[in-house]
């Protein structure tokens with residue numbers, strides 16, 4: 479059992495000293511340096527035995543958040559609770575946490591097997607060491623090798639400097655597992671791997687995480703990875719949490735324009751089409767309307783009715799293996815939208831169609847907040 483709570487967590491950094499920064503602020507030569515915030519009032523519950531994926535653009539504070547949970551960085555304000563207990567001051571070694579970061583941090587002078595069993599290795603010369611522990615370590619190694627795939631067995635006598643990035647990654651994850659952590663923290667662990675390997679390892683990691691049921695926090699800026707791994711998703715921007723929920727909740731009910739546009743599960747299509755409200759009718763005049771590509775259907779241009787938008791096909795694009803196709807349309811001669819090409823149809827440039835939205839998200843253009851979602855019943 480490990481539920482983590484972050485309560486009003488703030489972290490700020492001071493820019494490093496440079497003469498350029500020093501003289502930039504006229505008349506403030508001796509004034510204090512202004513901190514920049516990496517995290518601002520972060521409140522978050524990380525549920526037990528689930529994988530929480532933290533997603534956000536570069537520099538938004540994802541790694542800082544992870545390091546604060548792991549105890550590698552102290553927060554400047556706020557608390558970290560582990561099953562309700564305040565662990566803000568507890569050193570990382572006492573948190574029962576397994577961490578895998580981009581740089582692997584393996585012991586270069588120890589073999590793969592010893593790296594994986596390093597938790598046991600460092601106990602070997604203490605009074606705690608016993609024959610039972612030796613047997614437990616061997617059994618853990620056997621089980622971990624099995625879970626990570628046979629490839630690990632071939633590497634057991636090699637040293638980290640002689641391993642590929644993928645192999646190092648596997649060893650780092652193996653080392654994490656043998657420690658029996660209550661919490662896994664992973665910071666873009668597959669970012670150095672090439673695409674096919676990354677895909678393979680993600681799937682394997684998903685299976686591992688389900689097998690162990692360990693509370694996991696996984697940081698990435700890769701949408702595809704986030705979707706594959708997340709039971710719960712946290713979208714961050716500029717040190718703040720924009721929205722947390724299941725991927726489905728966030729996709730179906732984005733809190734604001736940033737989340738609606740950022741969480742983007744279809745690589746072939748835009749996350750959402752944004753159109754000015756007045757195109758849908760006078761009642762939406764002061765609003766921005768967001769319509770997901772799959773929430774449009776197509777009708778003949780001759781069918782008229784409320785909420786049917788006359789549009790013209792501008793271009794059609796197909797994936798190389800023609801598994802997917804999308805098209806770009808100009809609506810009412812004013813804005814462009816992109817929608818999937820319905821199966822069994824083959825539209826061409828210049829075709830006239832009627833676009834029928836089934837669901838619209840209504841956003842306030844000033845604050846960017848979503849104020850409503852309307853499901854439309856179009857009467858033809």
Ligand SMILES: Nc1ncnc2c1ncn2[C@@H]1O[C@H](COP(=O)(O)OP(=O)(O)OP(=O)(O)O)[C@@H](O)[C@H]1O
Nearest residue numbers: 491492515516535536537538539540541542543699
């Ligand atoms: N040690 C540090 N000193 C000063 N500023 C820092 C330090 N660590 C992080 N920052 C700043 O804090 C902000 C958040 O950084 P962080 O590494 O948490 O972002 P991130 O979302 O993980 O980015 P990326 O996806 O690029 O790894 C950034 O503006 C970064 O420059």
